[in-house]
Amino acid sequence: MLAQEYRGSVRPYVNFNSKHDAELLHKAMKGIGTDEDTVLMLLSSRSNDQRQQIKAAYQKTYGKDLVGALKSELGGLFENLILALMTPPVSYDASQLHKALKGAGTDDQVLMEILASRTGERIKEIIKVYKKEFGGKLEKDICGDTSGHYMKLLVILLQGSREEGVDEENIEKDAKDLFAAGEETFGTDEEKFIMILGNRSAEHLQKVFDAYKKLSDSDIEDSIKSETTGNLENLLLAVVKCVRSVPGFFAESLHKSMRRAGTDDETLTRIMVSRSEVDMLDIRASFKKLYGESLYTTIQEDTTGDYQKALLYLCGGND
Template identity: 70%
Template sequence: METTGGSVRPFVHFNAKQDAELLNKAMKGIGTDEEAILRLLVARCNSQRQEIKSAYKSRYGKDLVSELQSEIGGKFEMVIVSLMTPPVLYDVTQLKNAIKGAGTEESVLIEILASRTQDQMKEIIKAYKKQYRKSLESDISGDTGGYFKRMLVILLQANREEGVDEGKVEKDAKELFAAGEEKFGTDEEKFITILGNRSTEHLRKVFVAYKKLSGYEIEESIERETSGGLQDLLLAVVKCTRSVPAYFAESLYHTMRRAGTDDETLIQIMVSRSEIDMLDIRAEFKRMYKSSLYNTIQEDTSGDYRKALQYLSGGNDG
């Protein structure tokens, strides 16, 4: 579904060659004009940034991203490099980084797999294979276990049913109730089958029926009946089913409102949602936390890094 909620739109009077020259000028000589780099790149959409990249290489025989990296540093560099990466490749790289090394960054797997559309998921799977010569499913399976792994594998099939099966709404709600609140112990299998395979519209109706039947929101039951990675994943799926922008607004809030800012997650969300639904996320953020995303970024970050994130938030919505 196309939304009109991106904070970054294609630049109207776009000229890739001219932009390449401006960036070169910003990096030449003593000192770097970070402001010029920032203003230019956040005002272009990703496909335009890719055109600038190739125009730069044609003109100067150098890789623009490497040049930028040699001129800027820190968190600001992380934002700029992320902005210069094509969206699908960005997701693929995040997933690979989450899997490799000691331990798995479960939160990255959860966020991407719970929030992407079926079509986006299919593109990610294809791009991952092309990039790493391995299947995303086998990499994730080799690195996770139990019901958590099984739910991730279901989501990787990107094969949710379509539409609402009215006859099944009540039945699904009863089965979820029987699988958790009604019995001693939990039938995780039922939770992952229903939450992993039904369509978004169908699940929304199931959640209403579940509340009527049990007196609880489905989230409350998941919190009581499951734990660890599986709990986090099921909650993310439920929240994204209710509202993807609200899910990301909550994630953003937690990246900044804990002791120390989780910059990696903050950058990941701001960049990956900038052309999709950032304006919707920002509206949800204000509704949920009674303060603007722009001002929260102001309080929790600094320097060019702060400016970059504030641009990506869509500017001051006080």
């Protein structure tokens, strides 16, 4: 089997030397003022794995925690972005979920984004790291913060156990069941939507959506919008979007985070960091296709300073 082409914008740095990088960072932060350019150029052009090695080399050479040093030298949005880059990917997801759940109110957007887009394998890793780092069970915390059908679908996604492959015999049946659960009846059988969209494989669901369109003359998204509301509607739509195209889902989320009064920097940072080594090249292509402008230019117009420079590095180029 051919190795899949790498679709991240950040690649492992070729002539990597963790000790040398630690020295450069130390110099950049020594004395009065900080050489932000060195910090951002260096850290945004290393892979996360390499950043962890720099962190270890820094500790060994200077007896200090690199993350603590960066925190004391940087500030604002730029600091948030650099600290996110320094966090191992699974820990970053776990910390974002923890932040979304703790305290007053719940950041449902984060729950939906992470649980709808991550692979089953990744979700299982997140659960382990969440328990280790925050001492609680992710499922219990989600159930404590959410309710109803929305909670049920989150819990199903949290199992990270979608079926494999396409079940040809059940494509028509699933499409008919979804049609019967929504458009065909008065009221909605939400359980049916949750069960089918939460458990079937992406490949299987793509075929179910095609069959559904033939059956009902409208897309499954239209049916979800007319049959459900609130968080359940948003989560079902996120699942459908990720089934159709994960990069498309993130391109849309990035566009929403910028094209409004005031930029949603938390979402912008989270997506740019968490997808930089996964599928940023595909997200960029989807963004251009959907909105007719490049992600790079949009970031340029919506952000400033070192924060902007670092985001543009993570973007990996202008289409």
